[in-house]
Amino acid sequence: MSAPSPTPDPDATPRVHTLSNGVRVVCDPMPGLQTVALSVVAGRGARYEDEARSGWSHLLEHMVFKGAGGRSARGIVEVIEAEGGHINAATGYERTSFQVRALKHGLDLGSSVIADLVLRPAMDAGDLTREKQVVAQEIAEAADAPDDLVFELAQEAAFAGQPLGRPILGTTASIGRATPETLTDWRAALYAPESLVVSAAGAVDEDELLRFAERDFGHAEGPSLPPPEPAHFEAxxxxxxxxxxxxxxxxxxxxxxxxxxxxxxxxxxxxxxxxxxxxxxxxxxxxxxxxxxxxxxxxxxxxxxxxxxxxxxxxxxxxxxxxxxxxxxxxxxxxxxxxxxxxxxxxxxxxxxxxxxxxxxxxxxxxxxxxxxxxxxxxxxxxxxxxxxxxxxxxxxxxxxxxxxxxxxxxxxxxxxxxxxxxxxxxxxxxxxxxxxxxxx
CATH class of the missing domain: 3.30.830.10 (Metalloenzyme, LuxS/M16 peptidase-like)
Structure with missing residues (x-):
């Protein structure tokens, strides 16, 4: 994609704000909506893993939902659903995303809960043991689904020996190496503030979003990660x-x-x-x-x-x-x-x-x-x-x-x-x- 040209109507394009710790915030109001969507995206994912940590980003996404900010796994879901909302997450090669859909006044709660997931997960050892079993079943399920497995095989052939050639889910061996301590360190690097974008669209007020973002993400800390090695297509x-x-x-x-x-x-x-x-x-x-x-x-x-x-x-x-x-x-x-x-x-x-x-x-x-x-x-x-x-x-x-x-x-x-x-x-x-x-x- 060529370098973006100047915007013809600057007022129609959401502005990007940067908190003092590097977290960026973008607000996109959509008049007439009665709901708000909040997405907190880390610009890092499975491509940043080495082979020994393959699948850790996805495992981490699972683990933060097992307990965070003093809430249990059930409590995290119930507090959002009690306000008419939904919560989800996704891990890709280059991004990890946490999302809340809520009624128009649900931004306060949504921001607080996602901040707990990203910054304050419990990382209980017993939960990790059980979640490794869950992910192992997810790996097995993908292997049993031909229309999933064939894409995984093609990706491996295209980028053999590189992070892009490894499955996002990892392997049972690689996720088995994770401990609460090593996964905590990986969380700090993967969700470091310089990689985070807090983005809201729908029934959202910009000043309100900035206030919640500063409250919930303004004190986040984490180490820098070097960029991944350039990828090479392999026949x-x-x-x-x-x-x-x-x-x-x-x-x-x-x-x-x-x-x-x-x-x-x-x-x-x-x-x-x-x-x-x-x-x-x-x-x-x-x-x-x-x-x-x-x-x-x-x-x-x-x-x-x-x-x-x-x-x-x-x-x-x-x-x-x-x-x-x-x-x-x-x-x-x-x-x-x-x-x-x-x-x-x-x-x-x-x-x-x-x-x-x-x-x-x-x-x-x-x-x-x-x-x-x-x-x-x-x-x-x-x-x-x-x-x-x-x-x-x-x-x-x-x-x-x-x-x-x-x-x-x-x-x-x-x-x-x-x-x-x-x-x-x-x-x-x-x-x-x-x-x-x-x-x-």
Whole structure:
């Protein structure tokens, strides 16, 4: 994504405030709402872990809900729900988020409870023993779900030997190493004030939010963590034979990160390739050939890198042909797309992004993410201009760059006949004499 331009209407963009300890606060009032969404986001997650601590960020997210600020696990939930609210959390590779949805006067309580979770968890040894068992079951559940496991295998192939290539859940061995003391130290580093953003949207008053943020987060302390090592896309295949009714296939190619000038070019590329029912893959692989019930293209981006991905569920005997068709459609995108197709992709992308902004929690999370990446929030008009500025030539150029890398990461999970899809995809995509090849269906 290119460097943000000046905001056309500064008053319409939420301002970012910074507390004396480095915690940032952003307020996004939405007139007419009777509820408020509060999101406290730490700009650190599983990508900051070494192999020995793999899964600790997610385990920590579980543990803080077992007791914090003098409240029990049940007390934390009951005090929020008694006021009509809901509380949740999520751990990713680059962020950890704590969220409260509440009625319009619930900001005071929500801020206080999240501060307890982030800054004052109990870390009881007995709770930790039990929660390790819970997470171990979560790991086992993911391994038993083909449409979860295939993505995990593809991620491992794409970023082998790196934090991005390890599952966010960790392993039973790595989470088994955590103790209340080591997890307490990890909490202080992961949720350090310099990485925290307190973001509220909906029925919220800015002065009130700043007062609560100063009260609850203004005295937070914690050590700095060095930034994670740059990620490198590694080529690899993970074919796993398993007795299933259908094959699950994930095809990954190297792409750009969210800070790259071609960020929105990548988003539009994924939309055109397989983002909806009018997309090329849906029409060619499903509607015309009947190769798959589900087929989607997507982009997954991190601060410094990303992937262009395709997921399909298909009959095992169709996996090879589906891999060839997918490779052919990607290769065809080295030719500039038509004006109508590009316009439709831009409309779809802007629609999905702006519809998401109509929800208070999504808006609070989006603002926090922008502050972590850019140091400020972005006016929707800026985002729209970035999308509209992408040309057909930009998309073709990005596809050529992706193919020039000559790297792919493929995971196939299903009956043995499907496993040939991995080498077929690579041969079909890179075995051509030139980048601007014709499909070999």
């Amino acid at each position: 690899g295949v993970r074919p796993v034979a398993k007795k299933l009714e259908q094959a699950n296939v994930v095809l990954l190619l190297p792409a750009v990160g969210v800070l790259d000038p071609d960020y929105f070019t990548l988003r539009l590329l994924a939309e055109i390739l397989g983002g909806g029912m009018a997309s090329r893959l849906f029409q060619e692989a499903r509607e015309k050939r009947g190769l798959a019930y589900a087929i989607d293209a997507y982009s997954e981006t991190y601060a410094d890198t990303g992937v262009l991905g395709v997921f399909a569920g298909c009959a095992a005997t169709d996996a090879e042909e589906l891999a060839r068709v997918t490779a052919g459609e990607i290769g065809e995108l080295t030719k500039p797309v038509g004006e109508a197709e590009l316009a439709r992709a831009k409309a779809q992308l802007k629609g999905s992004m702006f519809m998401g902004r109509e929800g208070a929690l999504a808006r609070a999370e989006q603002a926090a993410g922008q502050v972590l990446l850019f140091g400020r929030t972005l006016h929707p008009d800026i985002v729209a201009r970035e999308v509209d500025s992408v040309t057909a030539e930009d998309i073709a150029r990005l596809v050529e760059w992706i193919l020039r890398e000559r790297k792919s990461a493929v995971a196939v999970l299903g009956p043995k006949p499907a496993l040939r899809a991995a080498p077929v995809f690579e041969a079909s995509l890179f075995g051509m004499a030139a980048i601007g090849f014709s499909p070999t269906y």
